[in-house]
Amino acid sequence: MNSLMKSDEFYKKWIEEVSNRFRLSQIKAAVKVNDEMLRFYFSLGRDISSMIQDARYGTEFYKNVSNDLKNVFPKVHSFSVTNLKYMKYFYELYSESLKCPQVEDNLRENENSPQPGDGFQNQFFSIPWGHNKLIIDKCGGNYDKAIFYVRKTIENNWSRAVLLNFLETGLYERQGKAISNFSQTLPAVESDLAQAITKDPYNFDFLMLTEKYSEKELKDALMDNITKFLLELGNGFAFVGREVRLEIGETENSVDMLFYNIKLHCYVVVEVKITEFDSKDMGQLGTYMVAVNHQLKGETDAPTLGLIICKSKDNVKARYALEASAQSMGISEYDINRFMPEDFKSTLPTIEEIENELREVTGSE
Secondary structure (H helix, E strand, O other): OEEEEEEEEHHHHHHHHHHHHHHHHHHHHHHHHHHHHHHHHHHHHHHHHHOOOOOOHOOOOOHHHHHHHHHHHOOOOOOOHHHHHHHHHHHHHHHHHHHHHHHHHOOOOOOOOOOOOOOOOHHHHHOOHHHHHHHHHHHHOOOHHHHHHHHHHHHHHHOOOHHHHHOOOOHHHOOOOOOOOOOOOOOOOHHHHHHHHOOOHHHHHHOOOOOOHHHHHHHHHHHHHHHHHHHHOOOEEEEEEEEEEEOOOOOEEEEEEEEEEEEOOOOEEEEEEEEOOHHHHHHHHHHHHHHHHHHHHOOOOOOOOOEEEEEEHHHHHHHHHHHHOOOOOEEEEHHHHOOHHHHHHHOOOEEEEEEHHHHHHHHHO
């Protein structure tokens, strides 16, 4: 690029504007694909819900449907037995929406499918399938509760990890009956939800302290409280630093939290994951532990210990992962209600506050 173009403010702003337009077009395309896919899942779930009650299809109905669809579409991974069951749950959870004729009509005529902003009854078609499966798991068939979390996801651009955490904070019970002036919009360009919906593997298969917490902000809040919790244990933990930089080879890495245990005379590396435990987390932690041993550990210090604090874990998978490692590590789940900052909880508006604000906006009494 020549020097004139580099210094031209109009040109630079134009490039930025074109980039934003391109990102927004990507999101619009992804939202459309997601909408079409979920409408198909909904209609298939409706068929399954009806047919599963017919004894002539036998006890292996799901297995047979899965195998037959995989034979027709061998490269598509969406027709597993588990996913077919989720489609049935998806339909049954939101079948109350069929009381709205518009939804039923739109399922028959996808080319007339409403776009974002066309009504609350279609919101569950606007979030990724992984988000919907979480809501299905956590809302126990409660339609109002499910719709509440769907709306909050869109309103606040929640990633799946952030949604999982909020599903366990009792947010619906505190706010669920509040009136809302929510209007459905496209995900913000740089938001966690935009990232999720544009990179959702199901979409490819088919072809961010308030509620607007991003994954990083949620993780920071948890680390604040985990640090306080460990220091209050009184077992010799001394805080060294957060996001401690380590140069490993030609890359710069960041340790979530680093402690030194005075009683054990060793460093303790703590990694916080706001998602379910994954065995690859062990490899990352192990690398950091070795780096601390080489770069920070003194001659009289004991070998570094490691701890992964995650949202949830499969105990068998975690045990196998620990057995596969020669290093001293631990894996622990956190309780979101225990580690969620108190000042965060107090920032959530009450039902009365929301209603008062809406009255001011609408001018109603």
